[in-house]
């Protein structure tokens with residue numbers, strides 16, 4: 001048993017302390033965070049880490065684990081002091097070592113005998129020396145040895161990683177002290193590497209991290225290329241991983257890590273091209289590049305506000321593996337990959353870290369998004385029902401034809417036809433177009449169908465009520481070329497609704513028949529023109545299974561949204577007393593998931609958080625989505641959803657509540673946010689496309705049912721880095737990996753400069769232009785950057801590529817494109833191998849050298865043997881080798 005002081009009670013410190021205590025040591029933890037220590041003293045964990053609470057509890061009870069804010073409680077008498085404090089990044093991106101320094105000086109103040117100071121924080125090489133200096137300066141009386149012992153644990157599996165490490169690395173200038181630290185790990189039966197100096201151990205951690213990041217960065221790049229050539233990146237990674245020299249780990253993680261996604265059916269509200277639409281993610285992907293300034297409804301965590309923000313990236317990728325259904329109170333569900341992040345009350349969490357106890361936001365009261373449509377033009381739907389303007393018969397307003405003579409129609413109509421037109425007061429729409437007559441207040445019909453409809457319909461409250469009633473009770477049938485729209489009601493009890501629909505159409509000059517049959521009374525309008533508008537422009541769906549809220553509603557004022565909701569609810573909804581009262585619930589059900597999504601969002605827009613339950617009735621083969629609104633305030637807010645005659649009794653019932661009962665299951669916060677609790681995460685296998693979306697600024701977007709989810713982490717390294725920046729986390733290694741990529745290209749220029757002294761006036765030949773051999777793809781080809789820099793530096797650039805010449809000529813007009821490698825070499829001061837085409841390996845090097853003005857070769861792909869090249873008399877420079 002050893003006496004150990006652990007400095008810092010974070011992920012690393014607390015895990016280390018609890019595990020070392022569990023191995024039988026006497027461990028005392030110090031942290032400057034009083035709140036954290038007070039929590040730990042009460043047995044509460046400051047963060048969630050599986051199994052940690054039990055481990056801490058067990059060892060605290062056994063008297064092997066203590067917590068304090070005072071170094072004096074922990075350091076005196078200890079054999080080891082393990083520094084596990086934070087090392088945040090400094091302003092320039094470097095590690096901020098001030099916490100480590102402060103910890104070292106507090107240790108020095110408190111120590112009362114020989115001590116081994118162990119550095120577990122992730123620090124750059126040479127930090128151990130700094131710690132030694134601080135200890136020595138503050139307390140030269142007591143001998144202290146500094147040992148580097150980097151930690152490799154991962155949050156989420158910290159205990160497992162600590163107890164079963166792949167390796168333990170310790171290093172110190174003091175071998176004895178290093179061995180003493182290794183002894184702490186002896187019970188773990190793990191390989192221990194003791195390095196003869198402290199810098200090597202420090203370097204292992206940085207090098208390991210950089211390497212893993214490089215693998216991720218590498219495989220992400222492979223994935224991007226794979227996508228372009230139609231390869232399956234997962235199989236590429238699998239194929240690579242089977243090579244024992246490569247191994248599978250972190251190749252797969254690279255793809256998964258960078259590709260958190262949602263399933264394509266999850267929806268978002270997007271604004272683009274002056275319209276707002278509710279569309280599935282799969283559609284955002286296809287539209288993203290086509291529509292500039294595409295925006296998506298987002299919820300901003302800092303201000304808890306809801307606004308439209310631009311979409312930065314939308315991607316799709318094939319996925320095979322586990323997906324997660326996140327289920328919350330109020331019935332919101334989202335399907336995503338396990339690594340998809342969510343905005344929670346306690347910050348961002350990944351889907352597979354979510355559990356009961358986490359709260360996720362629902363966005364309410366979305367802002368008015370675009371200029372509302374005030375009037376619809378029914379002609380906009382013609383193509384949807386395969387009509388052309390020539391198929392439409394138009395009856396212009398009386399005053400349009402008043403005073404018109406057959407002769408005045410002559411320019412467009414034969415005299416006989418002109419007589420007929422004036423007699424009938426109607427003509428083909430194409431004739432009206434040709435005559436240039438006004439269309440306003442005309443009526444339309446088709447040659448084969450007599451029902452006349454107006455050209456325009458006002459988007460007023462009455463109109464949206466009729467739309468709501470259609471979503472509840474309507475369908476549209478086709479019979480040959482006939483289209484019949486109908487609203488079907490109960491024979492009794494819904495007479496007012498029947499009259500509302502009939503008289504609405506009558507007011508607009510549309511003949512609507514009221515038909516009684518065995519099961520229902522229907523209001524029927526037979527009009528192909530109207531059906532085209534109804535189905536093609538409003539996109540309301542033909543029947544209850546494909547019904548959906550029209551996109552034009554999203555830009556409408558609140559009273560129109562309420563009118564649609566009230567029409568829908570009075571058609572299809574009901575209200576009832578909960579357990580006989582006094583609480584009231586409003587309920588409706590639909591078999592269309594798109595309609596359910598739209599209704600939930602409309603309700604959220606009027607400030608109501610409705611719950612949803614999905615279930616199947618005994619007779620049904622489809623799921624029904626039950627939407628419920630409860631709570632005194634919410635029900636009062638929605639009184640117009642119930643028939644006028646019932647409103648009084650509802651208010652009377654609610655008034656009887658002693659305390660106004662609010663619905664359970666969510667918590668409101670301000671105007672735009674309701675928090676709902678996660679109840680469950682369900683896992684299941686999935687194979688198919690998954691989609692990601694990136695919204696800068698808020699880093700969140702509002703998805704199905706108004707549930708807010710965090711941005712997907714796109715697989716593109718640069719985008720991932722940007723996401724990390726958004727969290728105030730600077731991904732140094734990602735930047736390094738990206739920088740290395742970029743710098744790699746410029747390395748060639750540096751080497752040329754070094755060999756040629758100066759570039760202006762030199763002739764530089766590029767062997768290869770394509771991004772890689774056996775393709776003509778020039779996207780992201782290094783040749784482009786290299787050529788541009790050389791031209792800008794005043795060099796003459798000449799190039800040859802077996803396949804990419806045509807594309808290159810367009811991209812690099814300043815470059816002289818020649819017929820082969822020898823033509824490139826003729827009179828050149830240097831050659832650069834840019835793409836490793838096989839034919840460049842087979843060149844006659846002696847001939848090449850003879851053709852060149854100066855025999856300089858910069859081999860960007862390391863395809864030649866340096867020794868052979870030197871023997872031939874070349875000045876040869878490879879990459880990473882000379």
Ligand SMILES: NC(=O)c1ccc[n+]([C@@H]2O[C@H](COP(=O)([O-])OP(=O)(O)OC[C@H]3O[C@@H](n4cnc5c(N)ncnc54)[C@H](O)[C@@H]3O)[C@@H](O)[C@H]2O)c1
Nearest residue numbers: 008010011012031032033085086087099103121122151155
């Ligand atoms: N979290 C990981 O997965 C992980 C893995 C390996 C290595 N590391 C490295 O370990 C170190 C600690 O990481 P963490 O995630 O545990 O950090 P953390 O922020 O969770 O915990 C650090 C703790 O140190 C405390 N602290 C700061 N200054 C102090 C001082 N002068 N005296 C006493 N306590 C002080 C803070 O209050 C905090 O509780 C970092 O260098 C990190 O890079 C972290």
